[in-house]
Amino acid sequence: MKRKKETGKLFAVGFMTAGLLLAGCGNAQTQETGNAAEEVKTEAAEESVAAEETTYKVTFYDSDGTTVLKETEVADGALAEEYSPEKEGYVFVDWFATPQMSHKFDFGQPVTEDVSAFAGFVSYKADEREFAIVGSGTSSALLESNWGTSITDVHKMTKEESDSENIYTITLDLNEGDEFQFAIDTQWHNQRGYGYLDTISLDGRDYFYNSGGLGETSTKRSNIKCAVTGNYTFTLTTYPAEDTYDTSASDYSEESKEGFNVNPYDKITWTYNGEGTSNAEDMxxxxxxxxxxxxxxxxxxxxxxxxxxxxxxxxxxxxxxxxxxxxxxxxxxxxxxxxxxxxxxxxxxxxxxxxxxxxxxxxxxxxxxxxxxxxxxxxxxxxxxxxxxxxxx
CATH class of the missing domain: 2.60.40.3620 (Immunoglobulin-like)
Known part of the structure; x- marks a missing residue:
């Protein structure tokens, strides 16, 4: 909703000033006082124009999409201020732009209309699954993976010891053109692909892009394709209590449901550690x-x-x-x-x-x-x- 804020008006005093100055003697003095009166009139006219400030409303909702947690007014073109709400028995993860939590709310985007943000609250549940990188390419790990038909210790992620978070990491070399996801077995169950990346860019350069592949109708299950050869560390954070299933898929069934496992809160972060040691020249x-x-x-x-x-x-x-x-x-x-x-x-x-x-x-x-x-x-x-x-x- 657009709102306008008016400042008080200042009334021109030019006519009074001009009248007093006319009482003086001499043409030169009259000219000078006349100019002064014009300046006063001009300034007064400019100040008499009502200044307007356009603002927009930012509404912060609970994860139910209806309960309002907070409302703020933001000037046109300014940024919304992020805050971390609390909810008993839950952990706040992030703000999302849709009630389906399909993508994050961008607090770096100037506000030019009324907008809504939806709180991502999760309950903690220990993740007992084991995740691994699966895919194919010219790097040694993905060459051996052969689209996930082989999962060895080289491909397995390491789970951090924690009673409150589920965090998996893996560090490995990748070559340009490598394609991969993270999953729990050779059937690519519980796959975490392109749609789980928190970003694809670093310092204005894209390091990954969406390559489609398994479940290409959903970016969550699309393959991640490497655009820059080097050594990477990937971190997968999971919230298994919030897992859902894409039952709308044409080939979904109860027997194959783990192939359609999705999660609005899981995310993949990464760091680029520099040049790797893999050599694609002998391929x-x-x-x-x-x-x-x-x-x-x-x-x-x-x-x-x-x-x-x-x-x-x-x-x-x-x-x-x-x-x-x-x-x-x-x-x-x-x-x-x-x-x-x-x-x-x-x-x-x-x-x-x-x-x-x-x-x-x-x-x-x-x-x-x-x-x-x-x-x-x-x-x-x-x-x-x-x-x-x-x-x-």
Whole structure:
């Protein structure tokens, strides 16, 4: 609600002053006093304009979304002042912008309208679960993880000793392009992904971004993709008493419910510790075609589906039928360990001005490619520029 605050008005005294000055003698004096009178009139006129200050109301609600804890008035463009409420038997976690606690209230955002903040209160419950990092990539830990099919001591988070908080930490190297979440088992139950990060930026630079993946309809369950190679410490804080389940998911069931476990209060914080020790240079990356007709959307790692490499250039020639929808996946190998990679080649890798390539393929769902005709297709991928070219006979 917009409110206006008026200051008192000052009435002009110019006419009285002018009258007194006219009683004086001499044209020069009359001119001077006339000027003085004009100045007084101008100042009085300016001060007589009512000064207005626009304010807005900030309403702080309890977690029920209806009980008002506090109301404050904030000047237009000013910042709301944060405070920590108390509630018997509960711990205050943070302020949220919605009653569903979907995202935090931004106290750094200037107030330009009436706004509401909702208190996040939780009750303490000891978390008996064991969390681990699961994902894939070129760093040693995620290469071994292979999308969570392997969980060893390297992947497990350490839980701090506490009678009032559930705090898990892990420190490890990550490489650019690594994708991961935190979960309790190889089935990715109770997964904590991108939507749990308190921030993705440091000093104006983004270190992570949303890569979709499992449960991509919910950012809570989206994969976290690393944008900056280095050593990181992650801290996961959990409030298991407030766990809920995304029952609206189309494939939700009581048997699979832990795959849809979400929490409005759990959060992931992180620190960047500098350069890591992981070396991605000794990794071998291979690319394979995967499509509706050509592989039945199965991962087929064979000589027929694999690109051949010559330096930074990868090439694949293969027969495709008109209308086949497809894309290209990656496989990362280090020593005797191979894992499905996080890099995908799609229609968007074709240069926008490459008319020849666009004449043979079109864009399908999820930026997949669609074959425009029957024939033998040759795909050429420059890994240094991430550009794909297409030809067909």
């Amino acid at each position: 071998q990356v291979n690319y394979y075609i995967k499509g509706a007709v050509v592989t039945g959307w199965e991962d087929v790692y064979s000589e027929e589906t694999e690109f051949t490499q010559d330096g930074d250039i990868y090439t694949l020639s293969i027969d495709l039928t008109e209308g086949d929808e497809f894309m290209f996946t990656s496989m990362v190998t280090a020593g005797d360990v191979s894992t499905v990679g996080t890099e995908y080649i799609r229609f968007t890798n074709i240069a926008s001005d490459d008319a020849d390539s666009h004449s043979f393929v079109s864009e399908g769902g999820g930026a997949n490619l669609i074959a425009g005709q029957d024939g033998t297709y040759t795909f050429t991928y420059d890994v240094s520029s991430k550009v794909l070219a297409v030809s067909c006979k």
